[in-house]
Amino acid sequence: MQTSILNQLAAAAPTGTPPAWIQYLPFVAMALIFWFLILRPQMKQQKEHKAKLGGLKKGDEVLTGGGFVGKVLKVDDNYAEVELAQGVKVKALKSTIVDVIPPAGSKPAND
Numbered sequence: 610m611q612t613s614i615l616n617q618l619a620a621a622a623p624t625g626t627p628p629a630w631i632q633y634l635p636f637v638a639m640a641l642i643f644w645f646l647i648l649r650p651q652m653k654q655q656k657e658h659k660a661k662l663g664g665l666k667k668g669d670e671v672l673t674g675g676g677f678v679g680k681v682l683k684v685d686d687n688y689a690e691v692e693l694a695q696g697v698k699v700k701a702l703k704s705t706i707v708d709v710i711p712p713a714g715s716k717p718a719n720d
Contacts, residue, residue, distance in 0.1 A: 665686050665689060670712070674705040 679691035
C-alpha cells in the first residue's frame with residue numbers, strides 16, 4: 610500500500626471551518642494594543658496639561674509655544690498676560706502655554 614504524505618495530511622486535517630469570531634480576533638487585539646500604547650497615554654497627558662493651565666496663577670514662570678520664558682502677571686479665562694523681560698508684556702492664549710516651570714529652589718522630581 611503506497612500512500613503519499615499529502616494524502617495522509619489531508620485525511621488528518623479537520624473538515625469543519627473555524628468559528629467566525631476567530632477571524633476578527635487579530636483586529637480586536639490590534640485595537641486594544643493601539644488603545645493602551647497610543648490613545649490612553651495621550652489622553653492622560655492632555656488631562657495633566659489642562660490641569661496645569663487651570664491652576665495657572667500670578668507669579669508662575671511659564672514656557673510659551675514660541676519658546677519664550679516669562680512670568681505670569683494676570684490670568685483670565687482664555688488669556689494670560691506674560692512678562693518676557695522688564696517692561697515687555699505680551700498677552701498669550703492660555704492654550705499656547707506649553708509648561709509651567711517650577712521655582713528654582715524646589716527639589717528635583719527624582720529625589
